[in-house]
Amino acid sequence: MELQEDLIVDIKVSQVGFFGTSGKMLLPSQAAVATLIAKIPERQIITTDLLRKKLAEQFEVQGTCPVTMKKALRAIAHDATQNVPYWRVIKQNGELMAYYPGGTQEQAALLSKEGFEIDMERKTPRVKNFKSNLIRF
Template structure:
């Protein structure tokens, strides 16, 4: 279940290698992730890594939990009343996410409607996605 409020916790010992450090980790709420994603303009993209890095800087912590971040993205994407453009968030390699209603096919259609090209196949991704990344400030 996605968090309704932000939590800052110690980085668990088993995650120190992933984050490359000890210290504090953000478990972002749905509202925090939604506020950042809402700023992505049409035809622009933000990777999950950029999203986490931006939140890490914003909250002055050493890392942001990727699992909690993905749960928040899924909650936003699956909220039928949400106008937050969660489909503009992609994987670090340009790959599409499966958290959206309709899966990667639906995300591809939304991105194509904004003029982005999708490389179809077993692992669909945005073609030349780095050209469309926002400056996340992270």
């Protein structure tokens, strides 16, 4: 079940290594993730890391839970009633997301329609020169 509201919790001692600090962590709702993704214009993309950082910044916490965000992102992508450009979210190394509808092939097609070049030679397809198209909020 997806979170209906955003939750802020303490970063556990076991998570300090991942976040690099103690403090508070956001468990983002699907709505919070969708709202931020909806702001990404055509021909721009964002990585999962940058998306988590932006959410943490908005909620004034030290981090965003990667597991909860991935669940929200997956739900958004698979909800045909939402008009959210989920395909503009890629992995931090430029790779495409296999868990989106249609897998990496469909995400590659959607990004190609927006003018992105996709490197299909790798095991997991990747956006070429993706750093030059990252959104700057």
